[in-house]
Amino acid sequence: MARKKIQGTEEQIKTAEDKESPDNAARPVFTPPQKPEVKVRAGRVLKTPPAKTPKKAPAKPKRPAATKPEAGSTAAPAPAKPPRKTGGSTRVKKAVKLNTKELEALQAGSLHDLDARQAKFVDLWLVTQNGTQAYLDAGYECKSDAVAAAAASRLLKKVKEHPYTLAKRAELFAKTEEITGRVIQRIYGAAMADPRELVEYVYKCCRCCHGKDFRYQMTPRELEARKARHQELVAEAKHMKRKPPVFDELGGLGFDTNLDPHPDCPECNGNGIGQLVLKDTRHLSPGALALYGGVKETKDGLEMKVYDARPYLEMLGRIFNMNIEPAQPPAAQVDTERLNEAYRLGLEHTSAQRQAMADRAAQIQALDNGGNA
Incomplete structure (x- = not known):
């Protein structure tokens, strides 16, 4: 029987067979569309659309039948099938990355059934140890x-043995260990620090140490001022019609305050000039920074306060249980009179015990003989 479908509508026409006259053409029969079912849920009307007729899947093409190779002929080998891919195709988009603490907190939150007050009690008890x-x-x-x-x-x-308590205890221990390590590192740096990183008293060269023939040595500005003064004297001599003076460079140019004193200098006898040098506090090591107590300005100049490193050294020795001072060996003193007196008392005590044992043995023997001694 033939079927016909109208494009653009959901109506279908079914053909009916005329049993009395099979030669007549089939008469189309109209079928009205199905009404959607109406459901009521929680006071709301839910409509379900009518079911659509499933479409037929396209027919798969038939594979050609395999032909047997004729005798004496070499057939080409069949191509190998590609390997089948394994594993799923589902991928998580924009996965959330958590650090170690967030993972521990998330795991702890999924494991505990504590309320806010119980959790706060655990936090306070771990810190104060006062229940x-x-x-x-x-x-x-x-x-x-x-x-x-x-x-x-x-x-x-x-x-006490709850997972939340154990996690918080481990976190507190890690923080305490970190703080303890920093304190020990600071004490060690202060104990091993060199106070010369803060302040030094040094001896530098004098003006004549490195001058020509150990004469007064000048800086560039001093040499320019000396030349300018010499030009004035020359102009004055020309005005007075006198012989102009000769310029004397003394010890020459190149005085440097950072040089060491010359041992053969006749001016300072090789000792130089003492100077107090306060170091730049921006470049101090952590140990020297622990000894730095600040700088104040007095009427005599700047004064830097430097702490003593000996208390830090003793504290470091107590932390690592080191005996800074060697223990004195015990000295035994023997007194002969006391030893003789102790020996005499011991003999008397032993003799008394022996006499008591003899008397007890005699009493036991008398009881065995019927009470007759």
């Missing part, structure tokens, strides 16, 4: 401290 005060500070109301102590003891038994 009663931690119980009160966590927000619990009690009539007296004794009631709070009993309630805190019960709660502590419940949460």
Whole structure:
């Protein structure tokens, strides 16, 4: 039987067979569209669209039949199939990256069933190790401290081995270990620091140490001023019609205050000139910075305060349990009279015990003989 579908509508025409006259053409029969089902849920009307007729899948092409190779002929080998891909094709888009602390917190939150007050009690107890005060500070109301102590003891038994408590204890231990390491590092740096990084008293060369023939040595500005003064004297001599003076360079140019004193200088006898040098505090090492106590200006100049490194050294020795001072060996003194007196008392005590044992043996023997000694 033939079927016909009208394009653009959902109506279908079915053909009916005329059993009385099979030669007549089929008469089309109109079928009205299905009404959507109406459902009511939670006071709301839900409409479901009519089911659509499934479409037929296209027919798969038939594979050609394999032909057997004739005798004496070499057939080409069949191409190898590509390997099948394994693994799923689902991928997570924009995965959230968490650090170690966030993962631990997320895991702890999924494991605990503590409320806010219990968690606060754990935090306070780990820091103070005072259960009663931690119980009160966590927000619990009690009539007296004794009631709070009993309630805190019960709660502590419940949460002492809880995963939240263990995680917080490990976190607190890590912070304490880090702080302890920093303190020990600071003490070690201060104990091993060199105070000369802060202030030094040095001896530098004098004006004649490195001058020509150990004469007064000048700086460039001093040499220019001396030349300018010489030009004035020359002009004055010309005006007075006198012989102009000869310029004397003395020890020459190139005085440097950072040079060491010359051992053969006749002016300072090789000792130089003492200078107090305060170092730049911007470039101090961590150990020297621990000894730095500041700078103040006095009537005599600048004064820098430097702490003593010996207390830091003793503190470092106590931390690592080092005996800074060697222990004195015990000195034994022997007194002959005391030894003789102790020996005499020991003999008397031993003799008394022997006599008591002899008397007891005699009494036992008399009892065995019927009471006759």
